[in-house]
Amino acid sequence: MKTYQFPKGFLWGGATAANQMEGGFKEGNKGLNIADVLPGGKERLNILQTPGFKFEIEDGKFYPNHEGIDFYHKYKEDIALFAELGFKVFRMSIAWTRIFPEGTELEPNEEGLAFYDRVFDELHRYGIEPVVTISHYEMPVNLVREFGGWRSREVVHFFERYVQAILHRYKTKVKYWMTFNEINSGLEFPIMGLGFAIHEEADKYQPTFQAYHHQFLASSMAVKLCRELIPEAKIGCMILYAPVYSYDSNPDNVLYALKEAQLFNYFCSDVQVRGEYPSYIKRYFKEHNIQLDIHEGDLQLIKENTVDYIGFSYYMSRTEKIEKKPEEMGQGNILGGVVNPFLQASDWGWSIDPVGLRISLNELYDRYRVPLFIVENGLGAKDKVEEDGTINDEYRIDYLRNHITAMGEAIEDGVELMGYTPWGCIDLVSMSTGEMSKRYGFIYVDRHDDGSGTLQRKKKKSFVWYKEVIESNGRNL
Ligand code: BG6
Numbered sequence: 001m002k003t004y005q006f007p008k009g010f011l012w013g014g015a016t017a018a019n020q021m022e023g024g025f026k027e028g029n030k031g032l033n034i035a036d037v038l039p040g041g042k043e044r045l046n047i048l049q050t051p052g053f054k055f056e057i058e059d060g061k062f063y064p065n066h067e068g069i070d071f072y073h074k075y076k077e078d079i080a081l082f083a084e085l086g087f088k089v090f091r092m093s094i095a096w097t098r099i100f101p102e103g104t105e106l107e108p109n110e111e112g113l114a115f116y117d118r119v120f121d122e123l124h125r126y127g128i129e130p131v132v133t134i135s136h137y138e139m140p141v142n143l144v145r146e147f148g149g150w151r152s153r154e155v156v157h158f159f160e161r162y163v164q165a166i167l168h169r170y171k172t173k174v175k176y177w178m179t180f181n182e183i184n185s186g187l188e189f190p191i192m193g194l195g196f197a198i199h200e201e202a203d204k205y206q207p208t209f210q211a212y213h214h215q216f217l218a219s220s221m222a223v224k225l226c227r228e229l230i231p232e233a234k235i236g237c238m239i240l241y242a243p244v245y246s247y248d249s250n251p252d253n254v255l256y257a258l259k260e261a262q263l264f265n266y267f268c269s270d271v272q273v274r275g276e277y278p279s280y281i282k283r284y285f286k287e288h289n290i291q292l293d294i295h296e297g298d299l300q301l302i303k304e305n306t307v308d309y310i311g312f313s314y315y316m317s318r319t320e321k322i323e324k325k326p327e328e329m330g331q332g333n334i335l336g337g338v339v340n341p342f343l344q345a346s347d348w349g350w351s352i353d354p355v356g357l358r359i360s361l362n363e364l365y366d367r368y369r370v371p372l373f374i375v376e377n378g379l380g381a382k383d384k385v386e387e388d389g390t391i392n393d394e395y396r397i398d399y400l401r402n403h404i405t406a407m408g409e410a411i412e413d414g415v416e417l418m419g420y421t422p423w424g425c426i427d428l429v430s431m432s433t434g435e436m437s438k439r440y441g442f443i444y445v446d447r448h449d450d451g452s453g454t455l456q457r458k459k460k461k462s463f464v465w466y467k468e469v470i471e472s473n474g475r476n477l
Pocket of ligand 1: 423429
């Protein structure tokens, strides 16, 4: 088998988000965030895709994010396991509502700040650098209810206060930052990313793109503050990237795929990396009657504060054609498109395409020429605990091996890749379905979809494999 040369200092690790793992949803004065009001089970995906969501906790429903996997109390045990894996970095998010429970307070919540101090100190004890997402689908519910989420420009100021607080507090502890998780996903899942539900067709246009303008301002503000306060730190954007293939060589389909890619894959990173609204979006705005409210100084702020690197998640590719017949549509490929006859899919219908990762790395690097960081990738699968207690997740090892091979090839293509943090390095609550049974981890957590289980941690077979990958800097796959 061919071996690959990963750069010295390559950032191997794993990725998580506060809302999907911490639990302790009311501890330490934490306020409610969006994930706290999302019930579990398949109902969640419907909620994310249908209008009229109320952002309230209802009696009789189960909310899996409330307990997560109890990282809030078990972080020492979990970090010790990450250290055993040999992690160089650990991607996590700060829950905005631990720091500003309602989002509108003037002073940060000390208990929340102290919790992340303890987590960062524990990571550093083992030489693991935190990679921190400032906002990972965790907007305070109060800002959603009172201000309509990111539709409101006032939210930029609340966010700035939050960013000020965490950059000041952790300036000696965190070197890698990212602003908004999968910022472009708001085009598909506005509830999570933009903090409002689409109630009518018109919401998709003016309010959505106005909300994006506010997020771009907030992101640029964070970059500016980060440069001032922690000049040696690196701060990136974070996008959900899925290369868009044309179903065939019909130029109309090729053009359609290109337009879909421009809007979904590139619009946000074009603004955050190049510092300008791209020309194609201006035509789109005109065609959909979108007129952004842009204040004096906004465009300059965006221009002057572009990101240092692109963090992105990669799970699947997408195949598009203009006229899609119902029988051609994929089941569960959350980004839509038609079934690609050359690809297999996960049990949740997400197409598995390691070559697509090499394509993505080449496309992104050619377009932007800035370092790339794969901050999410992985296979959501059902795991079985055998009678002897082992978990033989060969399918996960195969998936990850093929994707790391694609990374090795892309590095040979000349792509500058900083690191790799597979998603859900420890099993956690699924974002799209709220299930625990959709597992990604090297570490199994005994917790189930109905909330039962001991929360005990167990190493899977992939744990031993990934440890060796890191130890050999990607040579032994
Ligand atoms: C990404 C998100 O879209 O995909 C994560 O940033 C999420 O929060 C991950 O968990 C996997 O998706 P899911 O729905 O399988 O948890």
